Amino acid sequence: MELRNDEWDDISDSELLHIEIDPHCSDHPPQPSCSGTVTRKDIPSSPSSLHRTEECLDKRIIERDEERGEKRKRNSEGGHSPLLRFMKRHLSVTQLCEQTWCEMKVEYGFRKPQIRKTEKQRTEVQTGAKIHLARELEVHTVVPLHAQSREDSFAIRLLNILHMIPKLEAGKCVREIPVFGVVEGVHLKGVIDELSYNQKGELVLNELKTRRQETLPGAAQSLGHSLQVGLYKILFDGMVRGGLRREHIIDHFKLKASMALGNEIQKHSAKIGIQVTTLGELVDTLLMVLSCTDVPRIDLLQIEYRHQDSNNLIGSRVVPYDEAQLRSELQGYLAYWTGQREPRGVDIEEAWKCRMCPYDQICVWRKNRSQAPEILHTNK
Numbered sequence: 001m002e003l004r005n006d007e008w009d010d011i012s013d014s015e016l017l018h019i020e021i022d023p024h025c026s027d028h029p030p031q032p033s034c035s036g037t038v039t040r041k042d043i044p045s046s047p048s049s050l051h052r053t054e055e056c057l058d059k060r061i062i063e064r065d066e067e068r069g070e071k072r073k074r075n076s077e078g079g080h081s082p083l084l085r086f087m088k089r090h091l092s093v094t095q096l097c098e099q100t101w102c103e104m105k106v107e108y109g110f111r112k113p114q115i116r117k118t119e120k121q122r123t124e125v126q127t128g129a130k131i132h133l134a135r136e137l138e139v140h141t142v143v144p145l146h147a148q149s150r151e152d153s154f155a156i157r158l159l160n161i162l163h164m165i166p167k168l169e170a171g172k173c174v175r176e177i178p179v180f181g182v183v184e185g186v187h188l189k190g191v192i193d194e195l196s197y198n199q200k201g202e203l204v205l206n207e208l209k210t211r212r213q214e215t216l217p218g219a220a221q222s223l224g225h226s227l228q229v230g231l232y233k234i235l236f237d238g239m240v241r242g243g244l245r246r247e248h249i250i251d252h253f254k255l256k257a258s259m260a261l262g263n264e265i266q267k268h269s270a271k272i273g274i275q276v277t278t279l280g281e282l283v284d285t286l287l288m289v290l291s292c293t294d295v296p297r298i299d300l301l302q303i304e305y306r307h308q309d310s311n312n313l314i315g316s317r318v319v320p321y322d323e324a325q326l327r328s329e330l331q332g333y334l335a336y337w338t339g340q341r342e343p344r345g346v347d348i349e350e351a352w353k354c355r356m357c358p359y360d361q362i363c364v365w366r367k368n369r370s371q372a373p374e375i376l377h378t379n380k
Helices: 045-077 092-100 103-111 114-118 125-138 151-170 220-240 263-271 279-292 323-337 348-356 365-379
Strands: 037-040 141-144 174-183 185-198 204-212 300-307 315-320
Touching: 037 103, 092 103, 092 185, 092 220, 092 323, 103 365, 125 174, 125 185, 125 204, 151 174, 151 263, 151 279, 174 220, 174 348, 185 220, 204 220, 220 300, 348 365
Parallel strands: 037 141, 204 300
Antiparallel strands: 174 185, 185 204, 300 315
């Protein structure tokens, strides 16, 4: 069963792209000290099967988008909040970070899903995804697993977390670790690029960003990047200090705790020392492990920028962390999702963003801003 896009919006780039990549394509050699195994859904093993899978996936996406479009239209007419209007049981960290760039772009991304889908197929997006996948394969061995239900799909995420916790306890690094939880009353999800320890013994979160230009990003892009790693820290710290609850998983995502996991899932669980037969048992195991782990909270937030063509390091920067300020900013962004305010477009000083926006021809915010000088002139 293919995992629906709205089940885990921050799933790794390697899962969004149903491709296989030679791990040696990266400029960095494999790191034996960080080796591990992660589970995956079925991955096509040949170009022909990949092509057929993509065709089927595209058809399902179109049909699903049309169906959702009608539902969203009905919800919009009812005046619901964006969370209800766009049928979001949770928000991904990347969706929140997109708000720092332009909230109207986020809004139109849900109103016009086909345009958003086309944006994700741009060359630079695909190239960045391949680089992320190659980086992940340096430290993990991918084990393909077939998911037969939503419960199986979610179980794969939980098994990856359960497999990575002992690695972190042993002082090793892990990549593409799922994180989730409730922050400021809203369910958030994400995937951390890398967690490892530095020479001081600090747990470091390293977020990889790839760029077309061999230059560091400007302030506008850096704002979203800083928010991203800060939210990852809040989610991960909440998990390892016992803040996750059973209802955060089972009830909120409407999963069946008594549902028996598929044979492949149960067999793989047994191989890594986890004896479970149902999703509920797996959730209880995860919560117990997280409550007992001695994995520390994240000490340092770092962003690494690399050039897409050469994979050369452009630079790295450490992101300061102020939880009170971060939560205050988050409350402002969530106010849009909970229907407390309307979406905001860019200020006039940042109108340059509109030139690269796929929704510039239909954006009401941009149209109103462009007409503002004429209105003022008429009033005179």
